[in-house]
Amino acid sequence: MARSASRYSTVAIVLHWAIAAAIVFQVLIAWRMHDLKTPLGFALTQLHKSVGITVLLLSLARLAWRLMNPPPPEPARLATWERALSKAVHVLLYVIMIGMPITGWIMVSASRIQIPTLLYGVIPWPHLPIADLPAAAKAPWRSFGHESHEWLAYGAYALVALHVAGALKHQLLDRDMPILARMAPGAKPGAWFDPRLLVVGLAGLGVIAAGELIRPPLPAAAPLAPPAAAMEDDHEDHGDHAAPAAAPVASPEAPAPAAASAPPLTTAPIGPSHWAVGKGSSVGFATSWSGQAIQGRFDKWTADILFAPDALDKSKVSVSIDLASANTGDAQRDQSLPTADWFDAANHPKATFVADRFEPAGEGRFVAHGKLTLRGVTKPVDLPFRLKIDADKARMSGVTSLDRTAFGVGQGDWQATDQIPGKVQVSVQITATRR
Ligand code: HEM
Ligand code: HEM
Structure with missing residues (x-):
């Protein structure tokens, strides 16, 4: 089989792994956010919002790319149920990749505590227009955002587990059907193992360590420079x-x-x-x-x-x-x-x-x-x-x-x-x- 017909395009591969890494990292920091009122909780939540919006943009790019560049045909020997299951899981993964950030965005836009979103502390990201609704009209959006974010998170855990199990099953049990090679960087179609896959595994461990350990810069404590404010007269701006x-x-x-x-x-x-x-x-x-x-x-x-x-x-x-x-x-x-x-x-x-x-x-x-x-x-x-x-x-x-x-x-x-x-x-x- 020609290489081009059996592997995803490089763009699809890069986006797949960037999004996968971001989501794993995202979930790990979500588990550490806990109390928004502590500086670390606040800083992790700001990072969570930034990474989440990044996932949204990457996923939309990934979807657009996919519509223009159909994936390689599936190996002919896949059982019908496998084909159906993998298709369903892929569609649902797209729902997660786009639905999680959107429900998160709804949640923060409808929040009682209006905290502006500055992506990575730099780029202002607007709230959805629901932020301007009166408090009573905002409340249902808030609970919708919150509950669906939580349920989609449970869905994400199950689907990613299924997705990874499927990839590993074909890789390890059905060695003549190296599905992983279609998506893993460096892996060759037809070869069931490639040392370069270790790099993917190590990178995965790196992402997990980063998600567990990262301490984003806390909101500055007393960073202001010594007094320099000039006030020429009492009406100066x-x-x-x-x-x-x-x-x-x-x-x-x-x-x-x-x-x-x-x-x-x-x-x-x-x-x-x-x-x-x-x-x-x-x-x-x-x-x-x-x-x-x-x-x-x-x-x-x-x-x-x-x-x-x-x-x-x-x-x-x-x-x-x-x-x-x-x-x-x-x-x-x-x-x-x-x-x-x-x-x-x-x-x-x-x-x-x-x-x-x-x-x-x-x-x-x-x-x-x-x-x-x-x-x-x-x-x-x-x-x-x-x-x-x-x-x-x-x-x-x-x-x-x-x-x-x-x-x-x-x-x-x-x-x-x-x-x-x-x-x-x-x-x-x-x-x-x-x-
Ligand atoms: C949060 C993590 C992940 C998400 C959201 C995700 C999402 C997706 C999606 C949406 C596709 C379908 C691509 C398309 O046809 O447009 C896909 C394909 C694929 N993914 Fe993942 N993935 C994740 C993690 C992983 C991991 C950890 C592995 C490896 C162990 C993996 C291996 C693959 C493979 C091999 C394919 C190609 C399947 C095929 O050829 O049909 N993915 N992934
Ligand atoms: C791929 C994208 C995202 C993933 C995988 C994700 C995942 C999660 C998870 C697992 C939780 C913990 C849920 C729980 O146990 O209650 C969470 C909470 C949260 N997420 Fe996300 N999230 C994503 C995007 C976003 C975005 C874009 C925003 C906002 C712009 C956001 C805002 C929040 C907030 C505010 C919470 C805390 C909710 C609470 O008060 O308990 N998330 N997220």
């Missing part, structure tokens, strides 16, 4: 800075750099002054995920500051923060933060902090009593801060802690505080010049 800068989160006990050795405050002119926010200012937050520290900051915010240490009763500060600009140094996580599960920036684009009562709290120290409005909820918040004024330059730094759950930040599964604590530390550092 801070989103344009090329290098993301960290919000240095000072511990409340540690003396803030600005006030480490505060000389006596220079007396300001009578009445509070207006201050323009300058370079190096930041509004940051710190929390943790499964014990792993996360530091973030807001890239866009503005502040109106009318303040004088000797005219506290006439002082007033208001800060407006663009919630969509939250930056924790992890693209995937940062896409989730503005969603309805967290800040709900579509409905409440800004958080505001307005303080109009200030209390002296010792040399160079004050407490701002204000109101924070976040996600449509307004609550009193006190911000203790240190301040150093040197002629027309001022530096302040303050840290406070908030209960995110009181503002509804973290919905659904994220309400629980076992992985992400309720308390979030918020830090503000401002360098300002008198206007």
Whole structure:
């Protein structure tokens, strides 16, 4: 029999083994995903989505190729039942290869927790339009996606077992019918064993080891660079800075750099002054995920500051923060933060902090009593801060802690505080010049 008539084309062979390897890997990481709320579970799920969509694209390519390039004729000596069974298994394998990713895609699109899909952390992949349905209409899609994904997974286990058993039966028991040679790279038709098949076996073991051991990069803990955010004035758009800068989160006990050795405050002119926010200012937050520290900051915010240490009763500060600009140094996580599960920036684009009562709290120290409005909820918040004024330059730094759950930040599964604590530390550092 001519080689071309007894073997699948190279394209079909490459696609077959790439898809098979991806599916085995995919199932192994699915078994390790468990808890989406832990960083490793989250990272494995992101990888699972990426590999799954890759399988979808490869399988569609494989199907298109097959329609244009029919497979080699089956060995004439196959029994009719074998022919029928192998055909049925092949058709069902295509159903798995395409159905699994599509049901997974439905599941994540209809999920209560809207986590955007970034393939391999880089390429944005859209949700299906069902993501925009109202919650009640989404629910049936969610359970359909979930259940069919699970049932197709059981089907996949059975079919792959049958498929491999069939290939091995012909290879080992019916040695005159080397089915494997039709698909295995390097194997020759007519030869029941070829050493190159060992390579396939070893590659298979490699895929299994990778699926068991791989630890995809966890969402960054505190990857942000030291502060570099330039803020020319308080109305500048801070989103344009090329290098993301960290919000240095000072511990409340540690003396803030600005006030480490505060000389006596220079007396300001009578009445509070207006201050323009300058370079190096930041509004940051710190929390943790499964014990792993996360530091973030807001890239866009503005502040109106009318303040004088000797005219506290006439002082007033208001800060407006663009919630969509939250930056924790992890693209995937940062896409989730503005969603309805967290800040709900579509409905409440800004958080505001307005303080109009200030209390002296010792040399160079004050407490701002204000109101924070976040996600449509307004609550009193006190911000203790240190301040150093040197002629027309001022530096302040303050840290406070908030209960995110009181503002509804973290919905659904994220309400629980076992992985992400309720308390979030918020830090503000401002360098300002008198206007
Ligand atoms: C998840 C894993 C796998 C999937 C989804 C899969 C899928 C498929 C599909 C859909 C076909 C039919 C190709 C066509 O005619 O268009 C096929 C053929 C084939 N597969 Fe797999 N396969 C997998 C794993 C394996 C493994 C592990 C082996 C070897 C032990 C294997 C050996 C073969 C062989 C020999 C053929 C050709 C059968 C024939 O000549 O009719 N496959 N596979
Ligand atoms: C060839 C493709 C795929 C295979 C073989 C596969 C396989 C699996 C398996 C075996 C599970 C565990 C099922 C269970 O025991 O409950 C699972 C879960 C899951 N898969 Fe896939 N999957 C594929 C593609 C996808 C895609 C493309 C997505 C999303 C875009 C996805 C999203 C999920 C999610 C979110 C879960 C967790 C479900 C839960 O909450 O329990 N999968 N997958």
